[in-house]
Amino acid sequence: MDGFSLSLTEVVCLGTSLGLTGIFYYVHKQNRKTVTKLENAPRISIDGKLKDLLNVTPGACLNYAVVEGTVKAVGEPLKSQCHKEISGVLQKFTIKEHRIVWSSFSRTWMDSERILHQRVNMVPFALVGSDQAAVKVQSPLQANGVFTEVINEKFHQASYGFGDLVGLYIIGEKSKGHLEIEEMLKVGTTLTGVGELTLETDGTLTLRPPSDNSQYFLSLADFESLRDEIETVAVWWKALAVVSALAGAAVLFWAGFRFYRTLQVRWEQERINAEFARLQAEAARQRANRGNAEGPHDEANGNDIQNVCVICLGEPRDCILLNCAHVCCCFVCYQALPQKKCPICRQDIVRVLPFYHA
Ligand SMILES: [Zn+2]
Ligand SMILES: [Zn+2]
Secondary structure (H helix, E strand, O other), X not given: XXXXXXXXXXXXXXXXXXXXXXXXXXXXXXXXXXXXXXXXXXXXEOOOXXXXXXXXXXXHEEEEEEEEEEEXXXXXXXXXXXXXXOEEEEEEEEEEEEEEEEEOOOOEEEEEEEEEEEEEEEOOEEEEOHHHOEEEEOOHHHOEOOOOEEEEEEXXXXXXXXHHHHHHHHHOEEEEEEEEEEEEEEOOOEEEEEEEEEEOOOOOEEEEOOOOOXXXXXXXXXXXXXXXXXXXXXXXXXXXXXXXXXXXXXXXXXXXXXXXXXXHHHHHHHHHHHHHHHHHHHHHHHHHHHHHHHOOOOOOOOOOHHXXXXXXXXXXXXXXXXXXXXXXXXXXXXXXXXXXXXXXOOOEOOEEEEOOOO
């Protein structure tokens, strides 16, 4: 399309929106795939018959299965640091610093936090079902999903002297204090696990990250809630992809609209030119008819200095500008005017007609 163009900003916006749409759609597809895999995964109950089931399964392994059981430590469980009565199998300590940081972009103080320290303690554990059957859980830290509970949270307010405060304001950063968090996967919690279920040669049952890179899950929520959660996330990614695609479409629409406006101006100009040419030809014909009737006469109104175009100073003035009715330029110069305003009185030109001496 001749004349269709995009500004650099529009190209950047369009490229960004296309890229983001692609990324969001890809993440959405991955989430949908996970939901489908979860829906197709067999739900196995942990009981005395589980070993028999795996014995007759090829490779003594179920590639992707859902199990639910109660958490039990294989050896001695861990004790909470703050609540001695709570015992668990996985313990996470986090120390976060809460700060306010001056943002020169928004000209305000913004809350921000960063992890200063994190430590994980873990003991081997299993999911226990009925008949004392147990499935040992391997590599729990590789699992997605929420499977620990916050059992203690303590905030230590930072204290400063006046001098420190002035210094901190100059740096544009101020610590509000430290937050200590203790999380634990408690013994006796019911846990949903999704992964590869195997009967080892020594007769133990294990749940581990799937070898085909499907997502491994451990969750405090039941299976339905876990699936719904991932489905909701998938819907959100899809919505983001749609919004991003719409933003790209809006940029294209805007560029198209601008192009249509320039086309309209061009068509209007062509219409004016055609009308001018038609009127000029008609006037010439009328003059010729009159000339034939009256016989040859003197062309006294040639290019005398009063009659030349005020712009090019070469061609005769051959058009009348309306509504001001000034006769001051030739049609070629009129067409070349950067703004359609009379060069004499600066009034807007709404129409132009050929001008000739009778
Ligand atoms: Zn001229
Ligand atoms: Zn004028």
